[in-house]
Amino acid sequence: MDPAVPLPGTQDLLFDGARRLRRCETALCEVFEKAGYAEVIPPVIESADVFGTEAFRALDRSGRLLALRSDFTAQVARIAATRLSGVSPLRLYYRGSVVRRDRESVLERLQAGCELVGEPGADADAEVLALAAASLQALGLKQARISLGSTGYFEALARAAAVSERLARALHDAVDRKDLPTLRSLCEREVPPGQARDALLMLAQPPRPRAQAAELLARAESLAPGEEARAALRRLAEVLSRTRVAELEVDLGEVRGLGYYTGLVFNLYAPGAPRPVGGGGRYDTLLGRFGDPRPAVGFSLDLDALVPLAC
Amino acid sequence: MLTIALPKGRLQTPALERFVAAGVVPDEEPGASRKLIIPAGRDARYVILKDQDVPLYVERGAADLGVCGLDQVLESNADLMVPIDFGFGKCRLCLAAPRESSVTAELGRSLRVASKYPRLTAQWFARRGVPVDLITLSGSVELAAVSGLTDAIVDLVESGRTLAENGLAVVGEILEVSARLVVNRAAYRLKVEELLPLLEKLG
Numbered sequence: 143m144d145p146a147v148p149l150p151g152t153q154d155l156l157f158d159g160a161r162r163l164r165r166c167e168t169a170l171c172e173v174f175e176k177a178g179y180a181e182v183i184p185p186v187i188e189s190a191d192v193f194g195t196e197a198f199r200a201l202d203r204s205g206r207l208l209a210l211r212s213d214f215t216a217q218v219a220r221i222a223a224t225r226l227s228g229v230s231p232l233r234l235y236y237r238g239s240v241v242r243r244d245r246e247s248v249l250e251r252l253q254a255g256c257e258l259v260g261e262p263g264a265d266a267d268a269e270v271l272a273l274a275a276a277s278l279q280a281l282g283l284k285q286a287r288i289s290l291g292s293t294g295y296f297e298a299l300a301r302a303a304a305v306s307e308r309l310a311r312a313l314h315d316a317v318d319r320k321d322l323p324t325l326r327s328l329c330e331r332e333v334p335p336g337q338a339r340d341a342l343l344m345l346a347q348p349p350r351p352r353a354q355a356a357e358l359l360a361r362a363e364s365l366a367p368g369e370e371a372r373a374a375l376r377r378l379a380e381v382l383s384r385t386r387v388a389e390l391e392v393d394l395g396e397v398r399g400l401g402y403y404t405g406l407v408f409n410l411y412a413p414g415a416p417r418p419v420g421g422g423g424r425y426d427t428l429l430g431r432f433g434d435p436r437p438a439v440g441f442s443l444d445l446d447a448l449v450p451l452a453c
Numbered sequence: 454m455l456t457i458a459l460p461k462g463r464l465q466t467p468a469l470e471r472f473v474a475a476g477v478v479p480d481e482e483p484g485a486s487r488k489l490i491i492p493a494g495r496d497a498r499y500v501i502l503k504d505q506d507v508p509l510y511v512e513r514g515a516a517d518l519g520v521c522g523l524d525q526v527l528e529s530n531a532d533l534m535v536p537i538d539f540g541f542g543k544c545r546l547c548l549a550a551p552r553e554s555s556v557t558a559e560l561g562r563s564l565r566v567a568s569k570y571p572r573l574t575a576q577w578f579a580r581r582g583v584p585v586d587l588i589t590l591s592g593s594v595e596l597a598a599v600s601g602l603t604d605a606i607v608d609l610v611e612s613g614r615t616l617a618e619n620g621l622a623v624v625g626e627i628l629e630v631s632a633r634l635v636v637n638r639a640a641y642r643l644k645v646e647e648l649l650p651l652l653e654k655l656g
Contacts, residue, residue: 245530287642287643319534320534320535320636320641323537323538324535348641348645349641349642391642411639411642415514415639416513416514416638416640417639418638
């Protein structure tokens, strides 16, 4: 390792790069503050239990496992569940960098994001979606897309089809990659015929613009195998009806998100970026890990991807 | 504007045939010149690449979509959409060893294996709990096993003739391979209006 060069996956930001980042952060903070969100600044290192295995970990002198921050949402959930326990609703935002272990070494990413704690309803989902859309607008991004799905729907289907954990993972991966050939062969070989199977096969369909979403959701509901799946679809329809965000499209195969998402999930795309520039979702069980089970929903933005696109 | 990554080599002709049938006709025959970028009307262009580079170009967004074998998709570990199996370019990724050797399907001991597919090979052995000393080569992989550099090889097998002519036999099958359509994750959302009609015609 050459000490004269930052690690691959990290960088020095100088002059114009630093100025642009701060300008974007300021624009975003203004949007967040105006929407009633307050900033929290969690520590950059804490107990490894807070984060997943993607965190960069080390032992301290007494043998406790610590980790660099790999996820703001888990930290905000910890704060909300402990120091702010019982205060609902909470509107919190953050900015800073996360560090994750990567294929080769480590990866540092600059983020900003919002969490709305203590509100279980579709209104809260719609509020967070609208705030994510407003954030992209504040950065001057045009023609962005927000792809809306539901991990809750996928999980309801997997449960209705009574698939094993291994098969559920394989199905999830095929759906996430729109890999219809693999999805079809997995379903034909390993999922018993029935409504759950038909509904699973529908998940590899392409996304629908907002105007056609109602039709898609209605067709999915006619196939939905049980109350849990139908409820997840109705929730999506309800969220759609409560937001005027034009960039929305519905994709029942949009299942990618953090491991703890429980319902609504969305990813943000912007022209010029080959990967999502942000994403979010509902996580109704994460606060419970810290002793204060409360529903929550939020999103984060990838500033490394967004700052070069912002004007 | 859609940028389509077209692989050089044996997949190129059948891949191009499918795209031409879907209405994306290149302005000139790839291979007629040394051009690396070939326009196809006003709304598309082809970029000509080695098939193992296709996943990376598409993942990073330098191309919106492309064609390559499932072996390259999985070996690259690229984060891609893979909506269509074209069905051509069929072959198998296999573990092969000299016919007289003691390497069998029930692998018990540590093996030395040569391959152009270090990731897929390591994964396959790891699932079986067999430690493997992996040697990554860039060509003539059969020679490794024949010359005694390694106990076995992992490579694509189409007819099996190359193996047979070199005294090798298939010991295990790792992956069934065929040509896949790969699509960039963001392009799949942002260019959905252009992509969907094309996907329907290709599928």
